[in-house]
Amino acid sequence: MAHKANLVIIGISVGLALGILIALLVFCAIRWYKKHAHLRRCTNERSVTTVPIRSNGFGTSTDFSASLSNTVAVKGSESGRKNSQFFLWNNQKKDRLASVSGIPKYSYKDIQKATQNFTTILGQGSFGPVYKATMATGEVVAVKVLASDSKQGEREFQTEVSVLGRLHHRNLVNLVGYCVDKGQHMLVYEFMSNGSLANLLYGGEDRGLNWDERLQIALDISHGIEYLHEGAVPPVIHRDLKSANILLDGSMRAKVADFGLSKEEVFDGRNSGLKGTYGYIDPMYITTSNFTMKSDIYSFGVIIFELITAIHPHQNLTEYINLASMSPDGVDEILDKQLAGGCNIEEVRNLASIGHRCLQKTPRRRPSIGEVSQAVLKIKQRRLAKEDTMSFASKDLSRAVSRIEDQQVELSMMASSKDRVTE
Numbered sequence: 001m002a003h004k005a006n007l008v009i010i011g012i013s014v015g016l017a018l019g020i021l022i023a024l025l026v027f028c029a030i031r032w033y034k035k036h037a038h039l040r041r042c043t044n045e046r047s048v049t050t051v052p053i054r055s056n057g058f059g060t061s062t063d064f065s066a067s068l069s070n071t072v073a074v075k076g077s078e079s080g081r082k083n084s085q086f087f088l089w090n091n092q093k094k095d096r097l098a099s100v101s102g103i104p105k106y107s108y109k110d111i112q113k114a115t116q117n118f119t120t121i122l123g124q125g126s127f128g129p130v131y132k133a134t135m136a137t138g139e140v141v142a143v144k145v146l147a148s149d150s151k152q153g154e155r156e157f158q159t160e161v162s163v164l165g166r167l168h169h170r171n172l173v174n175l176v177g178y179c180v181d182k183g184q185h186m187l188v189y190e191f192m193s194n195g196s197l198a199n200l201l202y203g204g205e206d207r208g209l210n211w212d213e214r215l216q217i218a219l220d221i222s223h224g225i226e227y228l229h230e231g232a233v234p235p236v237i238h239r240d241l242k243s244a245n246i247l248l249d250g251s252m253r254a255k256v257a258d259f260g261l262s263k264e265e266v267f268d269g270r271n272s273g274l275k276g277t278y279g280y281i282d283p284m285y286i287t288t289s290n291f292t293m294k295s296d297i298y299s300f301g302v303i304i305f306e307l308i309t310a311i312h313p314h315q316n317l318t319e320y321i322n323l324a325s326m327s328p329d330g331v332d333e334i335l336d337k338q339l340a341g342g343c344n345i346e347e348v349r350n351l352a353s354i355g356h357r358c359l360q361k362t363p364r365r366r367p368s369i370g371e372v373s374q375a376v377l378k379i380k381q382r383r384l385a386k387e388d389t390m391s392f393a394s395k396d397l398s399r400a401v402s403r404i405e406d407q408q409v410e411l412s413m414m415a416s417s418k419d420r421v422t423e
């Protein structure tokens with residue numbers, strides 16, 4: 001009987017212990033779940049790029065994150081700090097663009113004065129005219145005035161200010177200010193005195209580009225894109241790379257321009273709704289509507305062939321490229337006549353081979369921008385190494401020649417002194 005009572009007590013104790021253990025486990029599980037749900041909420045909040053909602057007098061607020069999602073892929077962790085800055089935007093005052101992007105805001109009057117009442121036009125883009133301006137500080141800049149009726153332009157204006165204001169690289173055209181005043185939206189860029197690559201290649205100007213300059217331009221562009229794809233946080237996909245969006249400074253160094261802007265509708269006989277510029281657009285994007293970094297690589301491939309051939313993509317460049325791809329020296333046939341005799345054909349073929357890889361139909365088979373810039377750099381380095389060897393060789397040769405000359409002088413002196421002795 002006593003034995004039975006003991007068994008009951010033991011049973012109850014074990015049951016109680018088990019009960020307490022289960023209760024503890026349930027308690028811990030609930031706490032763990034609550035904590036993780038909270039973390040998940042925070043992470044989600046961070047990974048949505050809440051960008052400044054416009055409140056400074058140019059129309060109604062726009063869902064800016066929608067426009068950014070097209071060009072900017074957000075990396076959760078790194079961007080957390082920046083995005084917490086962005087959250088402030090939603091309910092705070094006017095000049096937030098300046099505080100987030102860190103670039104100065106100008107008044108309409110400032111710009112009016114700097115452009116001599118908008119009389120110094122440099123060119124006309126699809127979003128409006130571009131003026132040369134001299135600011136009160138003496139700084140020379142280019143001012144892009146957005147057409148006031150462009151709804152899409154407004155959204156892209158904000159993208160441009162918030163994205164470009166954070167991006168700084170020697171191969172990107174720097175945004176140095178902006179203006180939102182009197183119903184006008186303007187972007188102020190560093191001035192690029194040699195204009196666009198398209199103008200230089202097709203503008204019929206006397207100033208042609210030699211091969212060295214073209215190779216350097218290809219390298220500069222690749223470095224600009226490399227910064228956007230692999231250096232910027234969050235990374236940026238340009239979406240509208242073309243020779244008209246490559247600008248050149250006074251030393252013919254190239255910079256990539258127009259982020260957020262210049263996404264004209266592609267006209268392919270029907271209104272496809274695709275963004276980009278006909279002739280540069282990745283065929284895979286047309287099929288899938290999925291724009292990736294490899295689509296930028298495709299557009300860069302087209303620019304490489306523009307540099308080699310000076311044939312505009314609207315003039316059947318693709319057909320010429322396809323013909324050239326049929327043999328290793330096929331590119332010789334489509335080389336810009338201005339370059340004939342004035343370039344190293346091996347270098348041209350190497351650059352063309354990089355271009356062909358960028359234009360692969362399957363995006364996966366296209367190189368990354370890092371690989372492209374390494375390959376272009378290699379072409380330049382090989383040349384420099386060759387030049388070094390040649391200059392050493394020519395120095396050796398000239399040293400040998402001068403040694404022979406010295407010996408000849410010595411010999412003739414010896415001969416004349418011998419003649420004098422025999423006399």
Ligand SMILES: Nc1ncnc2c1ncn2[C@@H]1O[C@H](COP(=O)(O)OP(=O)(O)OP(=O)(O)O)[C@@H](O)[C@H]1O
Pocket residue numbers: 122123124125126127128129130141142144173189190191192193195196199244245247257258261262263264
């Ligand atoms: N920062 C700059 N410095 C000097 N000139 C510039 C600058 N930005 C633009 N321009 C000039 O203004 C012209 C128009 O430029 P914009 O970027 O508006 O249009 P685009 O790139 O030619 O065409 P789209 O708007 O269709 O992309 C360019 O061709 C160039 O000559």
